[in-house]
Amino acid sequence: MKSDDDLAALMRRYQEGDQDAFREIYVNTSPGIERYLRRWSDSARAGDLTQEVFLQVHRARRTYRAGLPLLPWMFAIARHVAIQHVRSQGRRLPEVQSDDSSIVAIAGSAEANLLARHDLGAAMQQLSDEHREALWLTDVEGFNSSEIARITGVSAGTIRVRIHRARQKLKNILNDAAAQS
């Protein structure tokens, strides 16, 4: 995965009409975009949605401004495409799978010792969509709160509160489960 500066430089070349730069952006960012879209759709559909995201990225490429990080801009478009997809399907987000390797990234910031005994995927499922998304974007995708705010269109303060509450709730769920067992 290239650094933010490298991706921004590639995006500038892409805006100048360089197809190779677009290919490089695709290679470097499509796995992360697809992983994010799997939160919103089944795995098979996530591939199609990723294609759709890059089509929309192409349509919106004029709106990217040099100097800003590229990934929040791309994830904002991905989120919009995903929301449109969920609305068109008229359903909620799919359940988090407990065997999802990305769960491990979240476990690192939660109670790792409890993870061995309890199903973090099931615990994540008990969080609200907003809390789960905030936790996902920070712990799995590695965005900071102001970048998540740019992606989701809410304030950075709201995001910090959501992350804090999500972690607190996750901890309580896991503690309760540990006490019951």
Add this chain to the structure above:
Amino acid sequence: MTDQRRAEFSALASKIVGDLGAIRPLLPPEARTLVVALLAASAATTVLLVLGLRTDIHTLPSGIFLSLLAARIAVGLALILFALREAIPAATPHPGARAVAIASGFGALFFFPHLFAWIAEAREAVSSAVCITGMLAVSLPSLAITFWLIGRGYAFHPVHSGVLAGLGSGVLAEAAQFLVCPGTSPFHGCAVHGGAAIGTAACGAFIGWLIATRRRRRDLL
């Protein structure tokens, strides 16, 4: 790149290959707001030249008059700025800021006339039709240029953009009309000036809805 990823990229590239020319990135929304400001100022100057400065200008307390005028212009430009930011991914204003901007727009349209009535002598407006014409002469060109600028971006919610653009254009038009119309009655200010501005906002919402509908159809094809 895996074979599957390569195949997916080829399919994607074939869709965009005909549209891969160099493009110029958009200027920041702040700079593009100035374009709308210049156009609105030109339209306001034309209205001012045709209808003349309000007849009671010399009797008004200049500090308060200019403050109310500046506040209207600031609110109108802030709404236009928000409308343009709505069309930039990862730069959209958050819901709280959007709500404050819209509330400020309504405040400028419906609270300022009452405030002004306390400090100015009661005078009737010349004609509601003249006021509405003057308002539309400023607001519609501003709305048109704002939509053109929004169209060059990528609005997630064209209806939001349209409401903000329409309300901003309406408030800017009301600022221009404030220089022209001698009417100080709150009823005239709210019903005629406010009504024309709200009409512009409704027009913006409608255009935004049309854009959203057209985009949905395009994406379904």
